[in-house]
Amino acid sequence: MHGIAYDPVHDEIVVPVHLAGAVLVFRASASGEEAPIRIIQGPHTRILRPETVNLDLKNNEIVVGEDGGKDVMFFPRDANGDIAPLRTIRGEKTGLDEVRGVAVDPIRNLLVVSSRGEGKGTTGVFVFNRTDNGDVAPRAVIAGPKSGIIRVRQVEVDPEQGKIFVAVKNNAESYKFADASPSPWNPEKPGFIGVWDINDNGDVPPRGIIKGPASEMVWPAGVALNAGDREVYTIDSVSNGMYSYYMPEFFPPKKPATKQ
Amino acid sequence: MALPEKPTAWLMSAGAALMFIVGCFNVLFRAKPSLFSAFSSRTQTSVASDDSLDADDSCADTTELAMAMTAWKQTQLRASASASSSRAESAPIGGDIAPARSVADAYPSLHSVAVDPESNQVFVSDSNRGAIFSYNRDAGSNSPQMANPERVIRGPRTGMMFVAGISLDTANHEIFAVNNDIGDRMEVFPYDTEGNIKPKRVLSVPHGAWGVAFDPMRKEVAVSIEHPNTVVVYRREASGSEAPLRVLRGPETDLADPHGIVVDSAHNEMLVANHGNWAPLTREEEESEGGLRGGHFAMPSINTYAIEAKGDEKPTRKIQGAQTQLNWPMGLSLDPMHDEIAVANYGTNSILVFRRNAAGNVAPVRVIKGDRTGVLGPMGVAIDTKNDELWVTNYRDHTAVVFSRTASGNVAPKRVLRNAPMGTPAVGFGNPGAIAYDSKRGQILVPN
Numbered sequence: 001m002h003g004i005a006y007d008p009v010h011d012e013i014v015v016p017v018h019l020a021g022a023v024l025v026f027r028a029s030a031s032g033e034e035a036p037i038r039i040i041q042g043p044h045t046r047i048l049r050p051e052t053v054n055l056d057l058k059n060n061e062i063v064v065g066e067d068g069g070k071d072v073m074f075f076p077r078d079a080n081g082d083i084a085p086l087r088t089i090r091g092e093k094t095g096l097d098e099v100r101g102v103a104v105d106p107i108r109n110l111l112v113v114s115s116r117g118e119g120k121g122t123t124g125v126f127v128f129n130r131t132d133n134g135d136v137a138p139r140a141v142i143a144g145p146k147s148g149i150i151r152v153r154q155v156e157v158d159p160e161q162g163k164i165f166v167a168v169k170n171n172a173e174s175y176k177f178a179d180a181s182p183s184p185w186n187p188e189k190p191g192f193i194g195v196w197d198i199n200d201n202g203d204v205p206p207r208g209i210i211k212g213p214a215s216e217m218v219w220p221a222g223v224a225l226n227a228g229d230r231e232v233y234t235i236d237s238v239s240n241g242m243y244s245y246y247m248p249e250f251f252p253p254k255k256p257a258t259k260q
Numbered sequence: 261m262a263l264p265e266k267p268t269a270w271l272m273s274a275g276a277a278l279m280f281i282v283g284c285f286n287v288l289f290r291a292k293p294s295l296f297s298a299f300s301s302r303t304q305t306s307v308a309s310d311d312s313l314d315a316d317d318s319c320a321d322t323t324e325l326a327m328a329m330t331a332w333k334q335t336q337l338r339a340s341a342s343a344s345s346s347r348a349e350s351a352p353i354g355g356d357i358a359p360a361r362s363v364a365d366a367y368p369s370l371h372s373v374a375v376d377p378e379s380n381q382v383f384v385s386d387s388n389r390g391a392i393f394s395y396n397r398d399a400g401s402n403s404p405q406m407a408n409p410e411r412v413i414r415g416p417r418t419g420m421m422f423v424a425g426i427s428l429d430t431a432n433h434e435i436f437a438v439n440n441d442i443g444d445r446m447e448v449f450p451y452d453t454e455g456n457i458k459p460k461r462v463l464s465v466p467h468g469a470w471g472v473a474f475d476p477m478r479k480e481v482a483v484s485i486e487h488p489n490t491v492v493v494y495r496r497e498a499s500g501s502e503a504p505l506r507v508l509r510g511p512e513t514d515l516a517d518p519h520g521i522v523v524d525s526a527h528n529e530m531l532v533a534n535h536g537n538w539a540p541l542t543r544e545e546e547e548s549e550g551g552l553r554g555g556h557f558a559m560p561s562i563n564t565y566a567i568e569a570k571g572d573e574k575p576t577r578k579i580q581g582a583q584t585q586l587n588w589p590m591g592l593s594l595d596p597m598h599d600e601i602a603v604a605n606y607g608t609n610s611i612l613v614f615r616r617n618a619a620g621n622v623a624p625v626r627v628i629k630g631d632r633t634g635v636l637g638p639m640g641v642a643i644d645t646k647n648d649e650l651w652v653t654n655y656r657d658h659t660a661v662v663f664s665r666t667a668s669g670n671v672a673p674k675r676v677l678r679n680a681p682m683g684t685p686a687v688g689f690g691n692p693g694a695i696a697y698d699s700k701r702g703q704i705l706v707p708n
Contacts, residue, residue: 183417
């Protein structure tokens with residue numbers, strides 16, 4: 001499984017099962033070999049190989065991103081069984097290829113998608129209107145050399161600030177046997193956690209970053225936020241490690257409301 | 261849709277794959293240092309009950325307190341510096357920040373095992389640190405002592421990442437290793453390889469390789485591939501991007517998330533363990549086969565094929581059903597002398613032994629299972645007929661355990677090979693690809 005989302009309102013966990021074309025929902029307190037409370041699976045779902053999931057609790061929807069399917073689907077949060085999606089963003093105009101992360105900003109009604117172009121399309125962060133449906137162009141794409149994005153994975157949104165947090169995995173697997181000292185990863189192009197404004201567009205550098213040898217990140221594959229404790233969490237595919245960063249810079253205190 | 265009548269398959273697919281990492285996270289840096297007594301970098305690999313959320317003084321020790329205090333000071337300084345920074349406005353905030361806490365396993369996670377009784381060596385793969393360890397065959401004991409490997413192959417030059425299955429060419433003294441999910445390669449090393457060195461050969465294999473089996477009669481190597489539900493067979497000396505000799509794939513094969521694989525040269529057969537997950541690989545594939553098929557969970561199985569099966573060829577027999585006890589079957593091992601196969605059955609922490617030619621919904625002839633066995637998250641299994649032993653590698657423990665070949669029931673192993681101090685918890689990360697924060701419990705959720 002390469003995705004997971006926690007629902008704090010209903011105290012549930014949502015996971016995609018890539019190899020069985022399913023989305024499972026468990027009690028958040030589930031333990032051991034416990035059955036899911038709901039399963040979204042079957043031909044009418046049009047789910048192919050779900051890679052990533054997230055939740056839009058304001059609009060009561062599960063968002064499913066697919067790498068092989070090259071799409072994003074929306075289901076009712078309490079969907080169960082072989083049911084059709086509410087909406088699907090798929091097609092050439094979308095620019096989506098291998099979708100690796102999805103997140104919703106319910107305040108601005110936006111959908112953020114990370115997609116890997118694999119040489120054919122754009123690798124970057126795509127922003128759509130939350131209610132987009134069908135073969136629609138994104139309203140913004142963050143990609144290019146200044147962005148530092150080579151490969152992307154999970155995305156998360158802090159809607160209070162309007163910020164996008166991205167696990168930028170970066171250097172592609174590049175083991176070259178003929179090299180004198182080959183390596184599967186490029187130490188000169190380490191991955192990072194990047195922070196962009198949700199209104200950013202084009203080849204723009206991140207506004208915030210966690211990157212470098214001290215961070216211990218090589219291939220960060222996921223990102224999660226704990227805004228209350230001003231922490232950012234990531235996991236890494238190369239080191240098989242989970243890292244917690246205290247980042248007050250990323251979570252400035254809210255300004256007190258001024259009296260009129 | 262109603263839940264399936266037999267829930268085992270989909271439970272195996274997802275339930276046990278969630279790894280909940282629990283610590284006393286909630287008070288580290290937002291708190292005053294006086295609150296650090298509640299901090300810990302302790303990890304638990306089991307799902308925590310709500311009880312675990314209670315303040316736990318055992319979390320704290322002197323070292324952790326000192327680390328937490330130092331980190332707190334560093335971050336306060338950093339925050340202060342950031343606030344008064346005169347850096348250019350275009351520079352991103354943050355930087356090369358050290359983690360406040362980290363969870364990683366410093367010790368190997370044992371995956372697969374292969375024994376060469378003639379050279380008296382045993383080889384195990386480590387998917388955590390991307391390594392292969394070789395031990396003397398009689399390594400291990402009943403003491404808490406760690407076993408010293410004779411050699412370790414590890415490092416970026418080796419190309420090994422999430423290394424999974426291994427197999428041996430005992431005639432040519434070569435080790436075949438495949439990488440699962442990241443590192444779509446098969447590396448071949450001589451037995452006496454050691455350190456951070458290039459493999460003897462490297463072969464590109466499809467994404468999601470898990471099991472590998474060398475066929476000494478045909479001088480071929482068979483590799484099971486999870487994602488496309490495929491078995492590919494190569495020449496023994498294949499390298500680079502050489503094409504396979506044969507590909508077994510298609511709906512008639514009943515391959516569904518294949519894992520362990522063994523070749524039975526004497527009977528011209530190939531056996532493959534399936535988890536039971538199935539979904540179309542692409543929309544094009546789905547539509548070419550009539551469309552709207554969707555994914556499904558099937559019961560796990562062990563499928564047998566003709567050794568030269570290719571294309572969309574059916575299995576000649578299947579072990580499948582509730583009586584089999586199959587639950588996340590991982591590694592397979594063949595005992596040609598006694599006509600048996602052993603299965604590392606991860607889902608029930610057991611080793612199942614079947615007759616080689618068993619078919620249908622049949623019970624295993626022997627089961628090694630129980631709290632005395634030391635079998636915990638078995639990934640690999642290897643039968644050594646010369647020494648009448650059965651090896652098991654435990655993914656959820658830093659051990660390999662060795663039994664008599666005919667061991668059955670809740671029996672203690674003959675010896676235990678430890679690669680970490682006794683009692684060291686295994687974190688269990690295996691190429692984790694996402695993360696989430698459970699704000700209610702103060703827990704971090706990581707799926708494998």
